[in-house]
Amino acid sequence: MTDFxxxxxESLIWAEGLAxxxxxxxxxRGNKERYWKYFSFYLIIMFxxxxxxxxxxxxIEYDKPKFFNYFVIPLEFLFFYWLYAAKSLGRxxxxxxxxxxxxxxxLPSEFFFTSKKIxxxxxxxxxxxxxxxxVIMEYYKQINSSEILNFSRNKMFYINLGVTLFYIGTLPFWTFFSLLNEYKELWNMYFSYFLISGIIMYLLFSISFIWGKRSS
Structure with missing residues (x-):
């Protein structure tokens, strides 16, 4: 890992804390009983x-790969599935x-792939x-919404953009991690993007609370 x-x-961790x-x-502020409080709980748990x-x-001694593979990462995906499908899309x-x-x-991971990867x-x-x-369904919803001109006040606009940059943008990196690892220059470029996009995502999450509609 380079100094940069x-x-x-380090900045990514503190960007999560800031969010x-x-x-x-x-x-x-104005929506104590709304589901956005769960987004706050999620961000705290992630930090x-x-x-x-x-x-x-x-x-303490703990198994880091198991901690991330069986708790952190599943929580990330399941939370966003809930936020997108159940809440934003109403399905x-x-x-x-x-x-x-x-x-x-x-199941395939358990039977056919190594369990020691992060x-x-x-x-x-x-x-x-x-x-x-x-994400695509959410973009379609936003584009066809009567509130499209007020997108800057839409929490999901910022969240969707952050998720696009980080999760979707780094999908090839984790999918072809072992292959990319053989090309150090390309790996370093993509790993840097992974970290930068993560920082941007959490900054966008922060903005979603500051600028987003409080009536959502």
């Missing part, structure tokens, strides 16, 4: 998980169906493909 990437990695703090400040991944080994049955498909994708390429790729479908 180390700086980006969590801002969400706590803004989520209850604490990243702290655990970074410094947890100094406090809870779609949320249940996609969540089941995603969870079933762990990220399971197969079910991460599958999870991202499902998320990409929801």
């Amino acid at each position: 990437q180390k700086i980006l990695q 969590a703090i801002i969400s706590l400040i803004y989520y209850n 604490l998980s990243e702290l655990m991944g970074k410094w947890g080994h100094l406090l 809870p049955k779609l949320f249940y169906a996609l969540s089941l498909l995603y969870l079933l994708s762990f 990220i399971f390429s197969f079910n991460y790729t599958f999870g991202c493909l499902i998320l990409m479908v929801l």
